[in-house]
Amino acid sequence: MRNILPVLVVCLVIVVLWYGAALWLNAAWVYDQAARAGTQVGFGQLVHDTMTLPRPKLPAPHQVLGGLWDGIFGQSVTSKKSLVYHGWMTLEVTMLGFAVGTLAGLILAIGIVHSRAMDMSVMPWAIASQTIPVLAIAPMVIVVLASVGLKGVIPKALIAAYLSFFPVLVGMVKGLRAPDGLQLDLMRTYNASRTQTLTMLRLPSSLPYLFASLKVGVAAALVGTIVAELPAGASVGLGARLLSGSYYGQTIQIWAALFMAAILAALLVAAIGIAEKVVLKRMGMAR
Amino acid sequence: MMGAAPIIEAQGVDLVFQTADGPVHALKDVNLKVNKGDFVSFIGPSGCGKTTFLRCIAALETPTSGSLKVRGVSAEEARKARSYGYVFQAAGLFPWRTIAGNIRLPLEIMDFTRADRARRVEEVLKLVDLEGFGKKYPWQLSGGMQQRASIARALSFDAEILLMDEPFGALDEIVRDKLNEELLKLWHRTQKTIGFVTHSIPEAVYLSTHIVVMSPRPGRITDVIESPLPRGPRPLEIRDTPEFMAIAQRVREGLHAGHAYEV
Incomplete structure (x- = not known):
């Protein structure tokens, strides 16, 4: 309970600053309108108007919450206006991409740890791959795959996988190398095979690293999915809501979709956190 | 010694590590025979190669030259045949x-x-x-x-052989005494051959049938002492007997002869 107070204070400060910013950023529009109409606005009127604009530069927190509420609870879940519908579409792609990315990262990490040649050759490419902005590569992947007939979920999931394999790769290379000299010598004295050393020593040692990487990876997969949704015709997904919002200047819609994405990311990371606690506890590693 | 082939036999074992500061002669011309059922302690100051030699027996290090046979075959083959159990300094x-x-x-x-x-x-x-x-x-x-x-x-x-690298080095004296006593009983019951690295003179003398005294730069054996103390369980009080003191004295002299404590 003692932890809740600082969190609430920070939240409150953010909300206050946000309202201040909304007032400041939207005031110009209100003054402009008033000037055209030849009227004067008092401070009370100004506050009221800046907080209720249909297309504000910066929507006030209650407007975003309203948009979020309407998107989640105010629509049928099959409606194109429902954030649940779009969130679900994004989640589907994210999970597929995350699974593919995690698997790829895992396999590459195992290869890198066991083969010097792979260590020398794969790692530089993996690092180089992450220096290319995903925003630049996503449309090309979508277009190229569409030209060979691959559309829909899979191209988007590939972009998500492209972003999420990297943290898993880096974390697992570190994790699989976590066993110390003594533990590796011990396995040698038993004449354990490489596979046995991997399954009985390296993989269990790497688990704490794996979970840390998964949390970064799943967030990256979500970002990848949303970016991939933008050039994919922007029909479904939170990326689509962001894009259509920006076409029509629907700032409230944009912010609501952003918050939906943030909530989704928080839920995914929390789910991995719970899995981590359960697994480490069952392994006797949590005290 | 009953004419049976030794379970561990080292002949002219040399080991040179190549380091950034040039070659380090970790072991030089090490010759040793260990018979089945012996309790052999390796004692010497740090850097004398006692742990390195134990690791050679376990085939965790490979000698640069010389012959090292464990149960009649090369140390590497013996490792693959799972001939020994190894106890490290940390429990691990x-x-x-x-x-x-x-x-x-x-x-x-x-x-x-x-x-x-x-x-x-x-x-x-x-x-x-x-x-x-x-x-x-x-x-x-x-x-x-x-x-x-x-x-x-x-x-x-x-496994027939138990190799122990300062297994009680990190423990306090009281626990150490107790574990030493238990180890002797265990050795007597299981009839294993034990190689035991330590830098404690009383521990080496109390436990062993044979004490191998080593000295550093380059790591070599300076003395092998066969203990006249009874084989099998020994009471801790044996450490106060004249026989015990005499062996301890000889170990100490062996360490000095090797300029073990020059600074």
Whole structure:
């Protein structure tokens, strides 16, 4: 309970600053309108108007919450206006991409740890791959795959996988190398095979690293999915809501979709956190 | 010595490590025979190569030249045949396995049947006086108990040889005395051949049938002392007898002769 107070204070400060910013950023529009109409606005009127604009530069927190509420609870879940519908579409792609990315990262990490040649050759490419902005590569992947007939979920999931394999790769290379000299010598004295050393020593040692990487990876997969949704015709997904919002200047819609994405990311990371606690506890590693 | 072939036989073993500061002569012309059932201690100051030699026997290091036979074959072949159990300075238990799980580790690697595993785990837990602790995790045990569990792990697959690298070095004197006494009983009961690295003179004299005194730069054997103390369990009080003092004195002289404590 003692932890809740600082969190609430920070939240409150953010909300206050946000309202201040909304007032400041939207005031110009209100003054402009008033000037055209030849009227004067008092401070009370100004506050009221800046907080209720249909297309504000910066929507006030209650407007975003309203948009979020309407998107989640105010629509049928099959409606194109429902954030649940779009969130679900994004989640589907994210999970597929995350699974593919995690698997790829895992396999590459195992290869890198066991083969010097792979260590020398794969790692530089993996690092180089992450220096290319995903925003630049996503449309090309979508277009190229569409030209060979691959559309829909899979191209988007590939972009998500492209972003999420990297943290898993880096974390697992570190994790699989976590066993110390003594533990590796011990396995040698038993004449354990490489596979046995991997399954009985390296993989269990790497688990704490794996979970840390998964949390970064799943967030990256979500970002990848949303970016991939933008050039994919922007029909479904939170990326689509962001894009259509920006076409029509629907700032409230944009912010609501952003918050939906943030909530989704928080839920995914929390789910991995719970899995981590359960697994480490069952392994006797949590005290 | 009954004419049987020695279980460990080193002839002219040399080991040179190539380091950034040039070659380091870790072992020079080491010759040693260990017979089945012997308790051999290696004693010397740090840098004398006692641990390195033990690791050579275990084929964790490879000598640069010379011949090193374990149970009649090369050390590497002996390692592959799982001829020895090795106890390290630290217990090195896997934190994600229970005590029983840790002891079961070599049995799983070596493909013992499930029933056999369970029986052996129970057996060695009893042997090291840890009955009832099988379900605990390593962090729930004291340092001394963890080291006993690591000895049980080394004993579980019943190798002929037990190699121990300063296993009690990190423990306090009282625990150490107790574990030394238990180790002697265990050795007597199991009839294993033990190689034991230490830098404590009383520990070496109390435990061993043979004491190998080593000196550094380059690491070599300066003396091999055959103990006149009785084989088998020895009371801790034996350390106050004149015979004990005499051997300890000879070890000390051996260490000095090798300029062991020059600074």
